Amino acid sequence: MSPGDPGGVAHLYVHLPFCASRCGYCAFVVEVGREDAQDAYLAALLAELDRERHALGPIATVYLGGGTPTLMGGERLSVLLTAIRPLLAPGAEVTVEANPETVDAALADALSAAGVTRVSLGVQSTHAHLLEVLDRRAGPDDATRAVDMLRAAGIPRLSVDLLLAVPGQSPDDLAADLAWVTAADPEHVSWYELEFKEGSAIARGPHTPPDDDLAADLYEQAVAGLEAAGYRWYEIANFARPGAECRHSLACWRAADYLGLGVGAVSTVAGTRWRNTPGTDRYIAALGARRAPARTSEPVDDGMRRRERWMLGTRLDEPLDLAWAGPPDHPEALDALAARGLLERGEGTVRLTRRGRLLQNSVVQEIMDFA
Ligand SMILES: C[S@@+](CC[C@H](N)C(=O)[O-])C[C@H]1O[C@@H](n2cnc3c(N)ncnc32)[C@H](O)[C@@H]1O
Numbered sequence: 599m600s601p602g603d604p605g606g607v608a609h610l611y612v613h614l615p616f617c618a619s620r621c622g623y624c625a626f627v628v629e630v631g632r633e634d635a636q637d638a639y640l641a642a643l644l645a646e647l648d649r650e651r652h653a654l655g656p657i658a659t660v661y662l663g664g665g666t667p668t669l670m671g672g673e674r675l676s677v678l679l680t681a682i683r684p685l686l687a688p689g690a691e692v693t694v695e696a697n698p699e700t701v702d703a704a705l706a707d708a709l710s711a712a713g714v715t716r717v718s719l720g721v722q723s724t725h726a727h728l729l730e731v732l733d734r735r736a737g738p739d740d741a742t743r744a745v746d747m748l749r750a751a752g753i754p755r756l757s758v759d760l761l762l763a764v765p766g767q768s769p770d771d772l773a774a775d776l777a778w779v780t781a782a783d784p785e786h787v788s789w790y791e792l793e794f795k796e797g798s799a800i801a802r803g804p805h806t807p808p809d810d811d812l813a814a815d816l817y818e819q820a821v822a823g824l825e826a827a828g829y830r831w832y833e834i835a836n837f838a839r840p841g842a843e844c845r846h847s848l849a850c851w852r853a854a855d856y857l858g859l860g861v862g863a864v865s866t867v868a869g870t871r872w873r874n875t876p877g878t879d880r881y882i883a884a885l886g887a888r889r890a891p892a893r894t895s896e897p898v899d900d901g902m903r904r905r906e907r908w909m910l911g912t913r914l915d916e917p918l919d920l921a922w923a924g925p926p927d928h929p930e931a932l933d934a935l936a937a938r939g940l941l942e943r944g945e946g947t948v949r950l951t952r953r954g955r956l957l958q959n960s961v962v963q964e965i966m967d968f969a
């Protein structure tokens with residue numbers, strides 16, 4: 599390879615950790631009340647990009663995630679995307695996560711001018727009482743306003759994140775979320791089941807998760823409602839208009855290599871996985887001193903690769919190629935799951951049935967050992 603040749607890694611994630619407050623259910627690497635550090639953090643990101651650019655490109659997908667990327671403001675995001683632009687493949691997908699209350703017309707225009715092709719809007723719920731349970735800053739109207747401003751600015755594709763199994767959420771609440779989605783008409787929807795993550799405020803009470811039957815009913819209601827509205831259920835929690843699947847997420851589910859920049863970011867390149875350790879000030883200090891940020895690193899061995907390919911590949915509605923995924927730990931489970939109507943076998947492939955995908959986590963645990 600000669601200097602200037604692309605390095606081959608086609609997927610880039612950039613972590614922007616700043617948030618105005620921490621939502622009660624969130625266990626991600628975030629920095630609250632540190633807006634003063636945003637310029638230094640941007641400089642550190644640009645320095646890490648410079649250190650790693652030899653591995654990158656042509657880049658097919660970029661994902662700016664958080665934290666709250668839009669809290670960085672349009673100007674800083676433009677600087678970051680301008681630095682990435684020379685590495686992009688033609689037609690690259692460029693996604694930015696946005697919180698509804700941070701979107702105004704100036705930000706939407708800045709994202710559009712910076713070449714953002716996709717905004718993923720963290721709506722979570724369209725109900726004031728559930729947004730309150732989640733400690734969200736946005737109110738029900740902020741999401742609608744944000745959608746209108748992003749559309750007016752010409753962002754080509756919108757995705758919305760919603761949550762189900764929120765304490766106190768009823769089937770009627772979910773039906774109203776579905777009606778909001780139908781009216782807002784985003785190209786893509788991610789509808790996650792709320793996890794009570796260890797260490798998050800919500801896990802300490804007073805709220806408790808809904809029982810499993812209600813959670814399963816809400817999930818099936820979301821799938822049925824979105825399919826009726828013309829979305830394809832292409833991954834267990836993701837739905838898209840034809841051709842509007844998230845290419846960045848698809849690459850992750852297909853276990854492609856990716857590079858992650860920023861505090862807490864994970865990379866997997868050529869059989870090695872590393873994670874920048876949390877700690878924004880230390881990250882900024884290391885890159886300011888022209889050093890690599892503190893990292894932990896491990897080889898992705900054959901067992902780990904097989905487990906991940908099974909775990910991720912069975913999330914999708916496409917067949918999993920057994921030659922690619924590698925042998926299952928419990929091959930006898932495949933026929934047993936097929937007999938229970940949870941899995942279909944093809945020529946050298948398996949695919950979960952619709953029923954199997956609703957139970958994906960427990961199905962894949964019967965096929966592979968994850969302990
Ligand atoms: C890391 S957040 C960042 C996006 C943005 N800051 C926001 O809050 O909308 C990305 C998505 O992860 C999902 N998420 C975060 N915590 C979760 C949890 N405990 N259970 C399920 N989904 C969660 C939410 O839907 C959220 O939109």
Ligand code: SF4
Nearest residue numbers: 617620621624664665
């Ligand atoms: S859910 Fe989003 S806005 Fe809330 S603390 Fe987590 S990253 Fe920040």
